[in-house]
Amino acid sequence: MEPLLFVATIFLFIAPASSISFSEFIHPNFTASHVKFIDYGGSFLTSHNGTFKAAIVNTRSQQNSFYLCIIHVLSNTIIWSANRDTPISGSGKMNLTPKGIIISDENGNLKWSTPPLKSSVSALRLTEMGNLVLLDGFNGSLWESFHHPTDTIVIGQHLPAGESLSSAVSDYNLSTGDYSLTVGASDAELQWQGQMYWKLSMDTKAYVDSRYIVDYMAINRTGVYLFGNNGSAVVIRVVLPPSNFRIAKLDASGQFTVLRLSGSDLEQEFMGPDDGCQIPFICGRMGMCADDATSGSPSCSCPAGFHLASQNTSGCVPSDASHSLPVACNSTRKESLLNSSVVSYLRLGYGMDYFANHFFQPSTYDVNLSFCQELCSDDCSCLGIFFKNSSGSCYMLGNVLGSIMSSSTVDSDLVGYIKVLVGPTQADLNPNNSSSNQNQDFPLVALVLLPFTGFFLFAALGFLWWRRWKLHKSIDSKSGNPNTLSSGDLEAFYIPGLPQRFDYEELEVATDNFKNLIGSGGFGAVYKGILNDKTIVAVKKITNVGVQGKKDFCTEIAIIGNIHHVNLVKLKGFCAQGRQRLLVYEYMNHGSLDRILFGNGPVLEWQERFDIALGTARGLAYLHSGCEQKIIHCDIKPENILLHYHFQAKISDFGLSKLLTPEQSSLFTTMRGTRGYLAPEWLTNSAISEKTDVYSFGMVLLELVSGRRNCSPRSQSHSMDSNSSGVPSSSSSASALVYFPLLALEMHEQGKYLELADPRLEGRVTNEEVEKLVRIALCCVHEEPAIRPNMVSVVGMLEGGIPVGQPRVESLNFLRFYGRRFTEASMIEEENGQSDVTIIPRANASLTSTTTGFPTCFSYVSSHQISGPR
Template sequence: MMDLSLIFLLSLHLSLASAALFPEFIYPNFTATHLKFIDSSGAFLVSPNGTFKAAMFNPGAQQLRFYFCVVHAASNAVTWSANRDAPVSKSGSMMLTGNGLAVADEHGSIKWSTPDFRSPVSALQLTETGNLVVLDQFNTSMWESFSSPTDTIVMGQRLSMGTTLSSSVSADDLLTGGYKFVLTASDAVLHWRNLTYWKMSMDVSVYVNSFATIGFLEMNQSGVYLFDHNGSSVVVRLNLPETGFRLARIDQSGQFSILSYSGATRKQDFVMPVEKCRVPVVCGTNGLCSRGASADSTVCTCPTGFRATPNNPNFCVPSDSAYSLPVSCSQSERSESLNSSNSNYLQLGHGVDYFANEFVAPQNYGVDVSQCRNLCSQDCSCLGFFFENSSGSCYRLEDAVGSVMMRASSSRVGFIKVVVHSATSGFGSSDDEEGLPLVAVVLLPTSGLLVLFVIGILLCRKYKQNDVEFVNSLKNYSKSMSFDDLEFSIPGLPLRFDYEEIERATKNFKTTIGTGGFGTVYKGMLKDKSLVAVKRITNLGVRGKSDFCTEIGVIGSIHHLNLVKLRGYCAQRRQWLLVYEYMNRGSLDKTLFGNGPPLEWEERVEIALGAARGLAYLHSGCEHKIIHCDVKPENILLHDQNQAKLSDFGLAKLLSREDSSLFTTMRGTRGYLAPEWLTSSTVSDKTDVYSYGMVLLEIVSGRKNCMTRARSHSLDEDSSSQGTAPCEFVYFPLYALEMHEQGRYSELVDPRLVGRVTSQDVEKLVRVALCCVQEEPGLRPSMTSVVGMLEGKTPLGAVAIEALNFLRFYGRRFVESSVAAESGGLSDVMVFPGANVSHGSNVSMSTAAFSFISSQNISGPR
């Protein structure tokens, strides 16, 4: 009986101890080890509702490394760790004393501790948000884990500007890795060795609302938001599906992921960069990363002239044993240069680029490849370089080299420095002739003074009101001033240039690079040697001054990778000038329809995707929706690597009253006008979608949608070179529809690419284009959906043939009007099925039909 009573009391004591095992608070002179709480997986502290637990935890159930962690209970995901760089054994302990928190190893040596406090510690609390808080006797916080993040943040946690998240080495080894997520004053960026390899604002689903200085980042159930310092306005936002619990992490792979959890089920809501080849060392040192079957898969090899080491497949060394890789000098040794005769360079293959080149300015401008090589040879920290022929730009790889990546559109040539063990090699020797093509030796020196690479200057906007108030204030301000009062500088506006500075930059407006309905565009070079395009506005009406101020405010507040950036303005001496970044490869129409080398298919897809992302941002990423109204190849400009950027968005208000009266129902260009322009229907963002679809068909075919050709020649030959040969008039969108109905997609691709692109690839773009040009605006996809289809994230939309029958009418009218325009002489006509055009018939020009719009651009060439 006595034994039973003893057993009962012992059981009661154990049950009470178990009930008290997971308190919300613990108090000084508390010690916890993994062994002590082994039945509860090391947990000794929980949040009020049990969402989080604090424990001496071993990620991955390995038995070597134990950490004092905060863990999301349902998923076992570590959200914070104290001693990540000093793990302890299972006998290691966490101690809470009146002086603070500490982690000690099995011998009692302190591996981590909180800072010294002015007041004694009263308690340690784990909140329901996962924040570990050290409290004093007045329940005032003296230290919080949220203020010292490791690689993860959770909902409700604030990440301040300048704060860094650092990746772990692996999922079960929390040692600080090489990748960092950094919140800067203008963006959230990913770094490796202080080199940027991705920016949050680059993602098409991320919207930049203003250029105010960023103060902090917060995440909740609906998305991620970058606020200004006061928290009064959102600078950058990322909308996400509603969820119960979400965390964001820079993981060991170098990607920044946002994950949501439903119990133990994990879902990835967002990841950047999607393309893993952009991650710096995804394929190790000097490894070559190529895209796999999908955007998130990679293939790692060694570049030409390199081989993998036997003991480390992620480390590529020269194949020739006469060469070895140099070791970068330390900071103290940088004044001592390497003997250039002891170094040589192995050229990387065609289309190879480096992740950092997209984010850094060249170290040298206006040099040739030999000068770039010599500069690298004289610097022991330089381990290689990339050279851009078109601009004479030299990008040096310093201190460490990560992976290189295949980019078919790259215009840069890469060289890796090697140490020569024999005296037979030198730059330009027979061994190196393969490394530097003869055409480069001949052409590169002639481009030494060209500076075509523009680095956008991020403007810190401190204006605290929203965009509507800002624009309205500009309107009211401008109405109350005389013209010359516009020599002003208001916080929030882009940079204001003096007229004399613009004159010097353009050499008194010497070089014209374009003309249009708004005026003339000139090429210029600013003091910092960056090239700009200066647009002189000439057709301003009565409200021109107010509209000019409005447009500066609107366009200046828009920032996206695929939109041409407004760098500044000038309003002096009765001159109205807008200064844009210079796009050194010109407009898409010149590259697409010109006589130069054809764009490769991969380049066309990247251009199409870039233009789609730019439009998606205008339609849904800005504070107020912007309809471009004139999407066409002339308004898609190309920069290095054929990066596509939309130009002339938001400028329609700059038309004079006299001119704008002509465009009450139409703005745009023949061949790209949506049907609703012609019926006085409501114009919406779906109008741009139609125009984009027409451009996409031209990107596929490499020719104008409305064109003539000699009857005896193939579809790709323009009639301009055929003399007086009889002409056929081709309306390509209708031809594309018919080939789609027959499944003959290879008939539609640019003939210059035959054999270099699959029918499936062509089908994808053609189907997207046909979805975009459906007659009913409501049936057209949004530009966000178009981006998803091009990226492969969204299934291709169904093409409704009945919604495209209007193309047969358009095709017939195009043929009729083209025949009638042949100076009274009728040519042979290419009649599409359903066109019902009688050969040799007289055609009336009085019908108010699409094809009778003047062949000149309604808004003027830009």
């Protein structure tokens, strides 16, 4: 017995020092190093069934860089690393102490540790899901690796909103790279150097299920999901074939990949972005990426005027040795460029693009190329620009320069310029000598003749201008040309600060003699034009010129020419020549909201509708509260809400606006606006204020929800009878015509908000999202202006900064009256077989029907419909 006891005692002392790999648990005062567990490949702990292991390992190209990692055993894939930015040598140690995990180098210097914990550590556990957990004495979790992800998540792990995955520098260098995947409130985004270049929702495999605020991202057996509403609702999903094991990884190249286990290997089943050229640094700095049709993978080269950099750096540099690419200044100090250098720009040409152009708004609109370059030259963080001729949009490339995309599908109107520093010349280096030599070599005769030459040249140009003016005046007086601009016209239309003045002939050429008609209204027609600098514009030609037309024309110039807001259409210029009155606006490439919302094209998604509503509200709030003088639009309708890139809403047509000082009573009684959007106060000679615009906005908001006209004379899919929906018969006639504002009120009272949503959305909107807009809209259309919210409050409700108001039903009962009249009008139409029915309210708000006129909503029909789409 004594020999056996001796052997057992020896084993007891030797075992803790040997390289035995433990299963599931280890306890404090444990030490591990790669050398100590070299027989197990550095592995010192495995999960219960051996699916994962904890090990101190290195990578093939980093022989002296060792990391504490969690590894999926079957595929030998690292899913987490502790000291990714502070590697140790093979002799470095991992110590488990009562205070947590401590990683130190061979000399005992601290390299990494877990944060301070609320109690002492009792054990370290590696779970079957791959989670490394520090436990207290009651098996409670003190710290988990799942809560501190690196570049990978696995099934069972959540990546909360606000948290990120960070790529490694390379497959063999686990240090934090430049790419990150961040889970936001509504999406998951890939970023490079803080700049977005891909979103999960934009992938063709992704489905947007709801608009809840995102709580976390997770993967499971069926795919990738963003969850909201405390994990009970799917916000975005990517459905994949069932798999018991998969990981989601942000790889070193900048692509977000999802891989599933196939045998002992992980095979890729999802990748974003799927086009490698959309990765910002795929070809290095200033490298040009193009799709290789043969290999199907991106190919890299250098743009014209550039060549490959040295082997030690990635990307391209200017071919001209005197040119160099600048480095952006520190964001905290806006220092100027090198004093010995001159800024210049290398043109990339057309057919090229940059990833940031698709995710960031231009730095400014409606400028020329020179101004765009000046902006970049004055900003030391700007490294280049992309300029769009048609819109005058200036995109600035800031802070760090990535790769350039080359493709035949790139917008042919977009051209890039890269900022370069031109090295100093010999004259710059020795200015004193240069100056003295120049004075010595300069001929004396030139000093005498140059002043006289300049004088005679100036006199000749003056004479030629005078002759041309006399000839033009003579021709006009003989022909009776009404376009002649008299000094009186110049005097009358001169307003300080106005935008550019155009000649009538110049706009005639720009519009191809006014052939390209894109819209019309009560004041005239709108034509598409191209100016000499290739800028695309919309030219509004006022046709019914009279006292009122001239007055409104001057008003519109005075208002629009001096206000600037991202949600207001910008007036670029005007023409006041003889009897010709024209306005030149920035061109809105998506046209007016009514064409998109009520047309037969692709359906507007809910988020796009919400963004349009918010943009319009912000524009109106600026007109009402942000200007030096209050501005009331008076004609808010879908035709006057124009859509630019990414469906950015811009309010147009200020010809009906009134400027009011804060001291004024806001009272004027002339009927203005468009039928269907006019507030009740127009009919009762009550005070007209900014709350009139609020009412019109509410009516537009209801149309955004339903995707139909509030007063459509035709049967709609929203039409219901009392048997199917519970809607009282007062809201629908025998032909199932519906007055939508009344239907919105009735559904609000019943809490059936989804019944109001555009059926073309096919479930891609929630009851809560519709409720929010409907309640805001009903608050806006209260009969009494005083209880309508102002537009600043409306913006706050839309943004979520203030609670959504509760509509007052007693102030909305007038909608029931109009609903009954709408039903009566429908029945008259059926009985008379008329397709056109107009019911015009009198000043006392009594209603009379007629069988002539334009088919329209009975409520709030003005004595004349003015303005129109631009």
